[in-house]
Amino acid sequence: MEDAPWLGQGKDKRRLSDLIHLWFERHGITLRDGEKRKSAMLWADECMGSPMATEFTAQLFTAYRAKRLDGHFARTKRVTQVSPRTMNLEHAYFLAVFNELKRLGEWDAPNPLENVRQFRTEESEMAYLTREQIDRLLEESRQSSAKDLEIIVRICLSTGARWGEAEKLKRSQITAGKVTFIKTKGKRNRTIPIDPALIAALPKKNGMLFTPCYYAFRSALERAGIELPAGQLTHVLRHTFASHFMMNGGNILVLQKILGHTDIKMTMRYAHFAPNHLEDALKFNPLVRK
Known part of the structure; x- marks a missing residue:
């Protein structure tokens, strides 16, 4: 041995x-x-x-x-x-x-970090784009030298996809008016309906549809005058989809399935965007006289 x-x-x-x-x-x-x-x-x-x-x-x-x-x-x-x-x-x-x-039997001593506490952190601000900012971003994306930028942005805004999920799309993931995102963060494939006009605008080729353009996306945001909290760049389009989905009256359980959240608590971060969220506080607080 x-x-x-x-x-x-x-x-x-x-x-x-x-x-x-x-x-x-x-x-x-x-x-x-x-x-x-x-x-x-x-x-x-x-x-x-x-x-x-x-x-x-x-x-x-x-x-x-x-x-x-x-x-x-x-x-x-x-x-x-x-x-x-x-x-x-x-x-x-x-x-x-x-x-x-x-x-695996490869380490017999105690875990050296088992008694180290993690930092307590406040829930981070989730930035989302207004309709005006969306328009500015799309315009700057159209003007970009990265020819695939605008359509990747549109896919994210239309489906709630993460940047990497949209950027790495393959032709085989588009079928019957729907897009299937694979190798997701939640480890589950999810299939979302997609606008036929968006499908028609996809590159006419097999395999990988797009050339990576993350840095072009960052530049487009800067040219559009959109400032984001630290660490929000790749998620802002997903947050924008979810926020507007709820503001427009969407169902929180449907949103959970669209985003692929396994835990409803993740999706509940967007609940306050619903038009009638917690409005019962106005009707049932102790100052209301019936």
């Missing part, structure tokens, strides 16, 4: 990065965001000095976390400071690595 230091046979000489790679090979590779998680953790590992696995402690992680929040470590020049919510994600990634390796 090969040496298995994590089972008490000698000193564990593995580095934290070794565990990250092991987790990815044994489990992370099956996750939709597995590559993203691995990349984030390997970058964090470098920031922490590439420690031995046994040296990865709550103290080391929380010191790194504090510096990350202060902007000491930045993965991109565009975003120099991260939010507590982002650090909660990194925290969750590392927790999951050690929990999974324990289940």
